[in-house]
Amino acid sequence: ETGVTQSPTHLIKTRGQQVTLRCSSQSGHNTVSWYQQALGQGPQFIFQYYREEENGRGNFPPRFSGLQFPNYSSELNVNALELDDSALYLCASSSSTIHRGPAKNIQYFGAGTRLSVL
Amino acid sequence: AQTVTQSQPEMSVQEAETVTLSCTYDTSESDYYLFWYKQPPSRQMILVIRQEAYKQQNATENRFSVNFQKAAKSFSLKISDSQLGDAAMYFCAHNDMRFGAGTRLTVKP
Numbered sequence: 001e002t003g004v005t006q007s008p009t010h011l012i013k014t015r016g017q018q019v020t021l022r023c024s025s026q027s028g029h030n031t032v033s034w035y036q037q038a039l040g041q042g043p044q045f046i047f048q049y050y051r052e053e054e055n056g057r058g059n060f061p062p063r064f065s066g067l068q069f070p071n072y073s074s075e076l077n078v079n080a081l082e083l084d085d086s087a088l089y090l091c092a093s094s095s096s097t098i099h100r101g102p103a104k105n106i107q108y109f110g111a112g113t114r115l116s117v118l
Numbered sequence: 119a120q121t122v123t124q125s126q127p128e129m130s131v132q133e134a135e136t137v138t139l140s141c142t143y144d145t146s147e148s149d150y151y152l153f154w155y156k157q158p159p160s161r162q163m164i165l166v167i168r169q170e171a172y173k174q175q176n177a178t179e180n181r182f183s184v185n186f187q188k189a190a191k192s193f194s195l196k197i198s199d200s201q202l203g204d205a206a207m208y209f210c211a212h213n214d215m216r217f218g219a220g221t222r223l224t225v226k227p
Contacts, residue, residue, distance in 0.1 A: 111160060
């Protein structure tokens with residue numbers, strides 16, 4: 001167990017709906033990253049938050065948005081869901097001391113939320 | 119786009135034997151970290167081993183070791199004395215959040 005928890009574990013939505021996924025970081029961690037993992041593929045980086053500010057973003061459209069709260073927990077919001085959004089969404093937390101640049105610290109992953117879009 | 123490539127979608131090893139998983143990457147940085155993660159059926163990604171590019175010595179963690187060839191941009195994972203619990207998806211990753219497509223490792227009893 002890594003101490004990173006995600007909720008819910010499974011979710012079914014229909015095309016066009018909106019969804020919010022939640023992540024509770026490991027104690028003492030100030031950085032959260034979100035990934036999308038399609039079936040049979042490696043994780044794709046969505047974005048990262050460091051001390052409540054976005055600190056890097058992958059090649060995902062603006063309908064993917066996020067928040068990090070003062071307790072360093074985080075949300076991933078996806079609007080106007082599409083069928084291709086069906087995937088496992090992973091949250092990872094780490095402890096960073098830099099604001100800019102790539103994270104070079106060990107990431108601790110949650111078990112993910114399996115999103116199915118029908 | 120810079121990539122992380124795992125050319126072996128599936129690998130199989132006999133219990134107690136040794137297996138090597140391959141990874142190549144592309145980067146313009148001189149200092150970076152590389153990681154191997156394990157993802158069992160439970161889905162939770164677990165760090166196996168980490169290598170800093172500036173360190174010439176290959177990282178080792180118990181039965182897991184890497185062969186890091188910086189000039190060739192190669193970062194392979196060697197698992198010695200394979201155990202049934204090693205069966206999982208293994209992902210190679212660069213510290214800039216890029217992951218390979220993964221290698222599924224099967225361990226035969």
